[in-house]
Amino acid sequence: MKIVGVAACTVGIAHTYIAQEKLEEAGKKAGHEVHIETSGTIGVENALNDEQIKEADVVILAIDVKISGRERFEGKRVIQVPTEVAIKSPNKLIQKAEEVVKEDQKSK
Numbered sequence: 001m002k003i004v005g006v007a008a009c010t011v012g013i014a015h016t017y018i019a020q021e022k023l024e025e026a027g028k029k030a031g032h033e034v035h036i037e038t039s040g041t042i043g044v045e046n047a048l049n050d051e052q053i054k055e056a057d058v059v060i061l062a063i064d065v066k067i068s069g070r071e072r073f074e075g076k077r078v079i080q081v082p083t084e085v086a087i088k089s090p091n092k093l094i095q096k097a098e099e100v101v102k103e104d105q106k107s108k
Contacts, residue, residue: 005060012040019062019086026090062086
């Protein structure tokens with residue numbers, strides 16, 4: 001499964017990068033390809049490209065603030081949670097993403 005997402009906290013420092021790290025680790029541990037863009041105090045890092053978004057099975061937004069460029073994910077299944085959820089329960093969040101993708105595949 002291919003997962004993309006954005007991590008952004010209110011201050012744009014610690015939680016943004018911790019959420020990114022936790023999601024990438026949990027996703028890779030579960031055997032998925034994961035790319036998480038960060039939107040912090042120094043701007044956007046690890047920016048997702050159009051190809052990554054197009055190929056993604058699901059989008060995870062671990063955000064505490066509004067993000068720009070959200071329209072890039074139109075037509076994709078999006079799971080939005082606070083950064084705290086991504087930090088404290090990254091494995092459960094990845095499992096939720098798996099369930100959402102399975103449900104989508106069943107309905108097709």
